[in-house]
Amino acid sequence: MRALRTLLDQSKPHFSQGGKFEKLHYAYDALETFLFVPGQSCADGTHIKDGIDLKRTMFTVVLAMLPCLLFGIWNVGHQHYAATGEFTAFAAGFAEKAWMGIAIVAPMLIVAYAAGLGTEFIFAILRGHPVNEGFLVTGMLIPLIMPPTVPLWMVTLATIFAVVIGKEAFGGTGMNILNVALVSRVFLFFAYPAYMAGDNIWVAGDPARFVDGYSGATPLAVAYLGGMEALPAGGYTLADLFWGTIPGSIGETSVVAVAIGALILIATGIGSWRIMVSMLGGAVAMGVLFQATGIQPFLGVPPHYHLMMGSVLFAAVYMATDPVTAAQTEKGKVVYGLLIGVIGMLIRVTNPAYPEGWMLAILLMNVFAPLIDHVFLTANMRRRARRAFK
């Protein structure tokens, strides 16, 4: 530790004004503040400050995503070996499945972090501001929302696009309007739709080795076409949906993993429970409404099934709750979440091309979030003005 500190102190002059690597100052600063909380003291204002900082906050979110990541890694392997018929039982071939999952997901993680952090470092050096911690979370989110078959170069491109257009163009962490991870996905969705939609992208590995007649359709796609009855026919039981042993994007399938993450975020006070609850409530309400009208897609699928299929839970817990892009007033968060739930379910049920709508619903509401806040702020200002006239 002391050796590390000495090394940092000795190299500091090179990265400060007048030093050889003066331009790389914020790269050095990012490393130094990652290893050591700076030895500053409060200059003006309060003399003590809360122990929390943005690094610890981001770390907590990463912790909350770990269950999804770990289960997702195993599930990538499990879906492959189930499709090839080699290890169809859950307990069978754990090592092979885990290894396959790591071989697919780890490169994605490395590439996402490298591309994203590299872009952030470049912008920090060019613009002369510290590297912000926001990407620690985004870098893990991006692989979790990708299908396992997406090529690495696409992940790289999407990450760079998301960081540059989704975040840096607006001023960096804290200034973006759109959820950065979702920008990466929506970029791929519109630029390379064949890799993001369809039935054959959700299971990794060579499709020639799959068992005859195996369809890699997600439960959502199955239920969309055939309603409730098609699910058991497609081989999907309630237990499958609950534990997450179904094809889908890497991190989104397991209700249990997402629930653990939600618990961590709510218990630590980092994630907004209001957004999570109102979004799921809105989705359920919309689902019930569609059930009542007897609309053909998802015929007979009860609300709790809806919540366990697709990415609605993952989106509610990790995507919609991003504090920068969500509504910022507490009451606004409820309206924001509700509208995401309603619109997302609307897209899921009525969209003929792609039975999932959370990405688009959240991005749409990201744009509307300032308006929602504005309504509540204006109400507050009116209340105050009315008092002045009493």
Added chain:
Amino acid sequence: MNSEPAVYRLARGLDLKLSGQARPVRLDLSSAKSFALKPGDVPGIEPIPRLFASEGARVLAGDPLFASKAAPEVKFCSPVSGRLQEVRRGAKRAIAEVVIEADPQVDFRIFPKPDLAARDQVVELLLESGAWVLLRQRPFNAIPDSAAIPRDIFISCFDTAPLAPDYAVLMEGKEEAFQMGLRVLRSLTSGDVHLGTVQTSVDLFRKAEGVKVHTFSGPHPASLVGVQIHHVAPISKGDIVWTVKPQDVAIIGNLAATGQFDARRTIALTGAELERTGYCETRLGTAIEPLVHQNLKQPRVRLIGGNVLTGQRIGADGHLGLFDDQITVIEEGDQPEFLGWLLPSYPRPSMSRTFLSFLSPDREYRVNSNPHGEGRAFVMTGEYERVVPMDLYPQQLVKSILCRDFHQMEGLGIYEVVEEDMALCEFVCTSKQPVQRILREGLDWMRAEA
């Protein structure tokens, strides 16, 4: 006539449990030799106010030392008698402190006692004697305009800040002066004098005559007078409300009864780095040295006049501020901490529940002045609202100040808050924004614009 106390239960806020609470004992400390007044204690006083006495001059307690050129009738007067020892200057010759070397016995200047029915006599006395500057006017927390008549006067009679003194101890022996002070204040306002108390406040406050007594309960900042005003009678644009602290009410009462500016203060000595905590009797503007003499556990400390949220740092040869009724001594936190954000090496208070120490809610923390992270743009939302028990949007207010959006600042309630009301926001802010400084800039800008 007494009104029935109304109870306000405030849910939002944060109580910080720090170690170093003042023990309920009176410390017998060597009497301070030097006292000082600081123009910087009150917003709106120019850096170089007009001086009435020069170095070496003899002054009595109550003799004027300086006044703002914009309001020369508002005199800042010496709290003790003695010799004007030094006018300490800061950057660009701004006056930092006017230091008096005190006589062993205080000689008072005698002022004529006012007829309480004649408001202008009372005002004249307070202006001349130096007691006027103990009053504060909202909005902006500046010295009251001598020509203005306030809508109400609010006095908060308890303190929920970290390591705050017990008002029962602070007011011991000042009961008659306090009651007289309330009578004086009643003559100054067109409305009421309001006292903010808790259920356990002493009868001096709970059974005060001729005033409206309100009961509050809840975590900090329930004791802040701004919060109390918001719940009892919020400030709208154009309203003028005065606030005073109870010990200063006693000073005013004593002044009206005896004609002497007897600026007695009981000060609480608090903080984990003090060997002996407790209370001591002294006067306004005392030097800090006698309070901490041979009382520090270690040399790397920060001496704060006031509490850790709103106090000012004081140098070893400095003096307490105009409104200080406590000192807090904490450790300086200027050491880097390896992976401190991931694996904290010592317990620290936090509103978030990301530290295991939240499992022991009664734990007392030995804090230091490390901000635990660097300044960032606003990311988290909802933090400020959890510690502001008012119908306000504090984060949006701060952002509107940063944008200098006049209308939004007004509309979101900048007239209702001063720095101390948002000090907890600064404490909990994940992005380490300098909230109080931003608010002060906004208030000064509003005052200049309006």
